[in-house]
Amino acid sequence: MVSDFPRIIFDVDNVLADTMTGFCRKASKLLGFEIGRQHIRNHKVVGSIPLPPQTIFNLQSEVWADWKKLPPLEDNLPVKMRAFQKIGFEIYVATSTPLRLVPYVKLWLKKSKILHNKFFHCTKGSSKCDIQAEALVDDAPEEIKSFLRSGRQGFLYLQPWNSTAKMSGAILVRNIDDVLKHYGVRKEKGGAYKDIRWLGKD
Numbered sequence: 001m002v003s004d005f006p007r008i009i010f011d012v013d014n015v016l017a018d019t020m021t022g023f024c025r026k027a028s029k030l031l032g033f034e035i036g037r038q039h040i041r042n043h044k045v046v047g048s049i050p051l052p053p054q055t056i057f058n059l060q061s062e063v064w065a066d067w068k069k070l071p072p073l074e075d076n077l078p079v080k081m082r083a084f085q086k087i088g089f090e091i092y093v094a095t096s097t098p099l100r101l102v103p104y105v106k107l108w109l110k111k112s113k114i115l116h117n118k119f120f121h122c123t124k125g126s127s128k129c130d131i132q133a134e135a136l137v138d139d140a141p142e143e144i145k146s147f148l149r150s151g152r153q154g155f156l157y158l159q160p161w162n163s164t165a166k167m168s169g170a171i172l173v174r175n176i177d178d179v180l181k182h183y184g185v186r187k188e189k190g191g192a193y194k195d196i197r198w199l200g201k202d
Helices: 019-031 053-065 077-086 099-111 141-149 176-182
Strands: 007-011 090-095 118-121 135-138 153-157 171-173 185-187 193-195
Touching: 019 053, 053 099, 077 090, 077 176, 077 193, 090 099, 099 118, 135 141, 141 153, 153 176, 171 176, 176 185
Parallel strands: 007 090, 007 135, 090 118, 135 153, 153 171
Antiparallel strands: 185 193
């Protein structure tokens, strides 16, 4: 029943905002050879490419500093968020990005018209598991594992850097439509979303 899942958390980087494409472009320019998403082995990037951690952090900061040009990871995100609200969800948005970048994240959410009820910044030493919510959509396997350990629902948003992650109980999704589908909401041909929970099989 959807009433059992009134609050759902969405991670920002590489779930809502496509920050990795911009990062790879900047890293490629700096290194002099192409770095693609397929080369990234973990969502924090460090250890995936031949750049020191601080340089990686600086490039990630540059991506968010250029927030006006940052694309959403999926089309029609406002419509998808509204579909969650229509079936009774409260939408939480959470990020672990450094505090200095949070203003850019909030500006991007506003510009992109991402509907949400609450915004959370997870500081060092905390995690999204600390937020009172029943479901999490994230590309970070460790965040999903923490949610699952606490008896809650975790949706692992598939990316090249987490496609081989093994965890019992996680629901693997390729897009937000897959999450909506799990809760009985289907995308129609015209792009609208329809609650089919009470319609039975068609």
